[in-house]
Amino acid sequence: MENKTRTLYMIPYIGWIILFVVAPIALVVYYSFFDIHGNFTVGNYGKFFTPVYLKMAISSFWYAFLITIISLAAAYPTAYLLTKTKHKQLWLLLIIVPSWVNLLLKAYAFIGIFGAHGAANQFLDIIGIGTKQLLFTDFSFVFVSVYIFIPFMILPIFNALDNLNPSLLDATKDLGASKWTTFRRVILPLTLNGVKSGIQVVFIPSLSLFMLTRLIAGNRVITLGTAIEQHFLVTQDWGMGSTIAVFLIIAMFLIMALTGFRRRGA
Amino acid sequence: MKKLMQAFIAVLLLSAVLLTAINRLNATEGYSGENTLTVFNWGDYIDMELVEQFEEETGITVIYETFDSNEAMLTKIQQGGTTYDIAVPSEYMVQKMMEEDLLVELDHSKIPNMKYLDERFMDLSYDPGNKYSLPYFWGTVGIVYNTKLLEGKEFSSWNDLWDPALENDILLVDGAREVIGMGLNSLGYSLNDTNRDHLQEAYEKLTKLTPNIKAIVGDENKLLMQNEEAAIAVVWSGDAADMMWENENLDYVVPEEGSNLWFDTFVIPKTAKNIEGAHQFINFFLDPEINALNTEYVSYSTPNKEALKYMPEDMVEDERFYPSPELTERLEVYENLGREHLAYYNDLFLEFKMYRK
Structure with a gap:
């Protein structure tokens, strides 16, 4: 009886997974085997390994890596300090609120801030550095991306730190461990899962960023996402667009495998 | 459990109320019967006073809706939820809509005013014989530049953009045909060239432009040029007119080697219910005097030869x-x-x- 109800409850879940996860991925793989004339081909995969797409893939990975590392470097201390504050839930909320604002709106705001006559340049002028070109540079692209992704990095790390049993820290003190040792041997290993899920939710979407590459980087940064967008909307070469998507999916599975599936030993 | 059920029922009821409200709203907005005409046009692309005049003269009530991209317009017409009687796609979209069988053939006998249209702009490759579309406005692709930032530098040729003094000054539009076309034009080739050697040559020439390019952007270029973020941009003449309206330091030039010629056109989509009224509407806006007034309002280039006579000289001679x-x-x-x-x-x-x- 119990087993039957459980199967019954599984139906919506399995239906969802088939309709919205398995079927789209299968379709993407299916389309990747057709050229622009609708003939079956494996040529798209060959084309992916030409210098243009390889370079694009490498640059996508490089920027995604930069965005993730910088987010992590900023998020870990922030999350740590948050757990020490008095009204930590309130502070956490304040950090998360900007992620409710539409992405396009935030991008447009940054065009204003980083512009030649924007607030950032006025500030640089006042402190005597003088105006610099900020918009349409690698710096602005990485900065805005980090700004957008950082709440997703802070949240899992904060949760992990918050769930840390304080008596463990007391114990390390009693046993004479230095602060650094405590961090390295106790805090870090126990919050590693938070860090891993943070990396997943930041690295994977930033691999296929495409809107910011045009709005903030003025197409100076070309990611695989840009190419997919162009192939689907302009060229109507769905085959090549799908092929790139297949490689992105493979990359995502690899990252999940590297950061998620491996369980820590006792 | 009881509370949960109550909440659940409340949500259901609320959804039902909202659903009826939405249906009501849609019905009134999309209604297009005997005496109404639903016009689907770009934002701020017609003189509404003239639309009122059309309503008075014909007794037809015009429902006016706007879109902001050809693709968005296409999607709404494909869905067929609203009975649009008139739409204003650009020429490449006309071709696409023809291929997808979304257009009604025009009855030329009901549009006598089409004789005023300049024959240079008629019977072009996108719609031979103008069976489905008539040009509403036309324009070019050219260079818009800021005379204040460039201190009086003049442009006449595409090749002027390759000047090393213009380092990091140029915004390009994010479109393959516009940018590659610019390369082809600068070499004296046709915009529609398909010779691979010519295209390769154009590509190599474009790579030499790289140091001068600040960014390759979309519609943001209007904002960026108005705010003097960059000194030069390659744009459609329509966008240039908008930018010049906002910032008087801007000037526009069509390079001497040639450029693209684009059109926004009147078509009657398959969704139309009031086909008679749609013809009347097109004919009304092709009337030379009406067309002149409308062109003054919109400030794009009109294909109506006769209308030019009713327009201010400085506009026509520009x-x-x-x-x-x-x-x-x-x-x-x-x-x-x-x-x-x-x-x-x-x-x-x-x-x-x-x-x-």
């Missing part, structure tokens, strides 16, 4: 928007090159964007 006959000769409409050539254009464009690193 060579930036009404180029000389010799230059107009060198303007070309984008032909549908077919997927394969288009894919090649896009591959080159993607490579060009990649080259900038």
